[in-house]
Amino acid sequence: xxxxxxxxxxxxxxxxxxxxxxxxxxxxxxxxxxxxxxxxxxxxxxxxxxxxxxxxxxxxxxxxxxxxxxxxxxxxxxxxxxxxxxxxxxxxxxxxxxxxxxxxxxxxxxxxxxxxxxxxxxxxxxxxxxxxxxxxxxxxxxxxxxxxxxxxxxxxxxxxxxxxxxxxxxxxxxxxxxxxxxxxxxxxxxxxxxxxxxxxxxxxxxxxxx
Amino acid sequence: xxxxxxxxxxxxxxxxxxxxxxxxxxxxxxxxxxxxxxxxxxxxxxxxxxxxxxxxxxxxxxxxxxxxxxxxxxxxxxxxxxxxxxxxxxxxxxxxxxxxxxxxxxxxxxxxxxxxxxxxxxxxxxxxxxxxxxxxxxxxxxxxxxxxxxxxxxxxxxxxxxxxxxxxxxxxxxxxxxxxxxxxxxxxxxxxxxxxxxxxxxxxxxxxxxxxxxxxxx
Numbered sequence: 001x002x003x004x005x006x007x008x009x010x011x012x013x014x015x016x017x018x019x020x021x022x023x024x025x026x027x028x029x030x031x032x033x034x035x036x037x038x039x040x041x042x043x044x045x046x047x048x049x050x051x052x053x054x055x056x057x058x059x060x061x062x063x064x065x066x067x068x069x070x071x072x073x074x075x076x077x078x079x080x081x082x083x084x085x086x087x088x089x090x091x092x093x094x095x096x097x098x099x100x101x102x103x104x105x106x107x108x109x110x111x112x113x114x115x116x117x118x119x120x121x122x123x124x125x126x127x128x129x130x131x132x133x134x135x136x137x138x139x140x141x142x143x144x145x146x147x148x149x150x151x152x153x154x155x156x157x158x159x160x161x162x163x164x165x166x167x168x169x170x171x172x173x174x175x176x177x178x179x180x181x182x183x184x185x186x187x188x189x190x191x192x193x194x195x196x197x198x199x200x201x202x203x204x205x206x207x208x209x210x
Numbered sequence: 211x212x213x214x215x216x217x218x219x220x221x222x223x224x225x226x227x228x229x230x231x232x233x234x235x236x237x238x239x240x241x242x243x244x245x246x247x248x249x250x251x252x253x254x255x256x257x258x259x260x261x262x263x264x265x266x267x268x269x270x271x272x273x274x275x276x277x278x279x280x281x282x283x284x285x286x287x288x289x290x291x292x293x294x295x296x297x298x299x300x301x302x303x304x305x306x307x308x309x310x311x312x313x314x315x316x317x318x319x320x321x322x323x324x325x326x327x328x329x330x331x332x333x334x335x336x337x338x339x340x341x342x343x344x345x346x347x348x349x350x351x352x353x354x355x356x357x358x359x360x361x362x363x364x365x366x367x368x369x370x371x372x373x374x375x376x377x378x379x380x381x382x383x384x385x386x387x388x389x390x391x392x393x394x395x396x397x398x399x400x401x402x403x404x405x406x407x408x409x410x411x412x413x414x415x416x417x418x419x420x421x422x423x424x425x426x427x428x
Contacts, residue, residue, distance in 0.1 A: 050292050053428040069292045073285025077217070079224035084217075091213035092293050130289075 003028050003066070003169045004138055006049070009058035010193065013044045017056055017193035024186055028137070031160060031170040031180055036188035042173035043072070045188070046142050049171070068136035072143060074127025078116035082107055082126055085115055090133040101132035104159050106152075120147040128156055132163075139163065139170040145178065153178065211295060211303055218307035221280075228276055232269035232312040233319060239265035240323040251328040258327035259337070259388035265323075266316045266341060267348060267377055273312050274352040274373065275359070275366040277304050278423065282360050291427060297420040301357070305350045305416070313345030329392070336391025340404060344384040347408040350415045351376045357422035379407055 002025040010020035018041035026032050034042050048055050050069035076085050086098045086107075102108050105125045115123060124147050131139055139160070145153050157179045160170050164182075172178065222229040243261050244254060281287040290300055320341050321334045329337060355373035359365030387400040 052288060052291060065294055067292070069289065071285050071288050073288075075281075075284055075286030075289040077221055077284065077286070079221060080217070084220070088213055088217045089289075089293075092290075092295060094294075 002026065004049075004060070004062045004171070006061075007059050009045075009048070009060060010056040011041060011044045011048045011053075012056045012193075013041065018044055019188060019191045020057070020193040022058070022188075022191045026138070026169045026171060028167045028169055029164050031164060031172060031183035033178070033180070033183045033185045034171065034173040034188055035175070035185055040188045040192060042188060043142055046140050046171070046173055047071075050140055062138060066136055067138045067140055068131050068134040069140045070127060070131055070142060070144060072146070074123055074130070076115040076123055076126060079114055081112050081114050082118070083111040085126060086129055086133060089130045093134045093136070095133050095135045098129075098133055101129040104132055104155075104162070105129040106155060121149055121152055124148055125152055125155070128159065132159065137168045139168065139172075141170065141172045141174075143174055144172060145174060145176055211299055214290075214295070214300065214303045215307055218304065219310060222307065222311040228273050229311050230315070232273055233315045235272050236265050236269040236316055236319065236323065239268065240326050244326065254328040255330050255392075258324060258329040259333065259385045259392065261327060262320060262324060262329070262337060263340075263344075263381055263385040263388070266313075266320070266345065267381055269316060270312055270345065270348040270352060271370050271373065271377075273308065274356050275369050277308055277353055277356040278360045279356070279365070287360070287423070288427065291423070297423060298416045301353050301416040301419040301423070302350075302412075305346075305353045305412075308352065309346050309349040313341070313349055316345060317341045332394065333388055333392035336388045336397065339391075339401070340384045340387040343401070343404045343408055344380045347380045347411045348377060350408075350411045351380075353419040354415050354422065357419040357426065360423060360426045380404065383407065 005025035007023045009022040010017055012018060022045070024032065034045070036042055044053075046069070047053050049060055050067060080088070083098070086101060090096050090098045102111060105128060107122070107125060107129060110118065110122060115126065118126065128144060131141075145156060148156060153176075160178070160180060163170060172183070240261065247253060247257065278287060281290065291297055317338060320337045324334050324337055352373055354376075355369045358372060359369045362368065383400045383404040387397055387404055390397045390400060
């Protein structure tokens with residue numbers, strides 16, 4: 001069954017169309033890896049799917065309240081401890097049990113440390129642990145493995161696999177090989193939007209001023 | 211929602227959280243004015259309501275830019291917008307947290323600071339009532355300015371310029387309430403106006419703030 005389906009989607013950044021004519025669908029238990037050079041619009045696409053910005057054209061359909069979004073920055077509060085940071089998101093998503101997530105991301109020994117004393121990789125692991133406490137079936141991840149070492153990447157791949165096995169789905173924008181051999185790969189380069197001079201779509205003009 | 215309130219309060223009292231910043235600023239204003247104006251009790255007593263209100267208003271302004279800017283910088287605003295809580299609710303809770311850490315201490319400290327300004331005896335209770343009724347409006351209106359300037363670097367000055375005009379009605383009726391109370395006049399009209407302004411802003415402004423955040427996050 002298709003959890004997330006995208007049809008004819010066009011997205012814009014700063015008023016200029018970056019991607020157009022994008023269609024794909026994502027089934028439960030599957031992962032889709034987005035690839036493409038810098039600036040092709042991976043982040044813009046993911047922000048559009050997460051509902052942070054409107055699409056220029058096309059439709060996105062998924063069950064309501066089903067998506068967990070993880071951006072470049074982890075949204076951690078540096079003066080709160082690992083446990084407090086994670087506990088906050090758990091109560092926002094009304095799941096409340098953070099122990100499995102701490103264990104999964106190997107954060108148990110760090111749980112009383114304030115977030116500002118964590119290394120970049122440890123912060124990232126905490127940011128990814130947030131996904132586990134959301135309880136949402138569709139993960140939308142933007143460069144999830146930045147600053148993770150190989151062991152942590154493997155840990156993360158294991159967490160994604162566990163999520164897929166539980167009937168979840170994941171959409172991951174990344175440059176490196178996650179070791180998720182079962183994941184399909186979608187290269188965004190062919191969907192690059194034409195400029196208006198080449199007869200492409202006109203972006204919303206006033207957006208450039210926002 | 212409660213979790214968000216608890217988180218914001220906890221952040222405020224931890225290192226660098228800014229709790230007490232407004233109160234310290236309020237204290238500075240109130241102690242410096244008698245030095246500037248001179249020690250005559252009669253003049254001080256006359257200007258005390260206005261000075262206390264202006265001080266409270268500026269103390270509020272001082273911490274407004276932190277309401278959303280910190281969450282924007284570390285990315286948690288993006289995550290809050292995509293979380294299963296209405297953004298209008300997030301804004302209201304943020305305003306409440308700002309009021310508890312900035313407005314409420316001012317309300318509590320005002321009678322003590324009033325003594326420094328020779329605030330007349332009968333006016334102390336009106337000072338507390340007016341601040342209690344008026345400062346929530348300052349915090350809620352502040353969220354609107356903070357939401358409009360959320361993505362801007364050094365947006366603090368712009369924020370003050372945007373928000374100040376909206377603060378004027380609260381300032382006028384707040385100070386008027388204390389002045390009338392001090393002189394034993396009828397206080398009903400300014401009291402109702404002040405309460406009305408606060409009720410209207412608390413009810414309406416969160417929608418405007420949430421809309422401004424949505425636009426700014428695009």
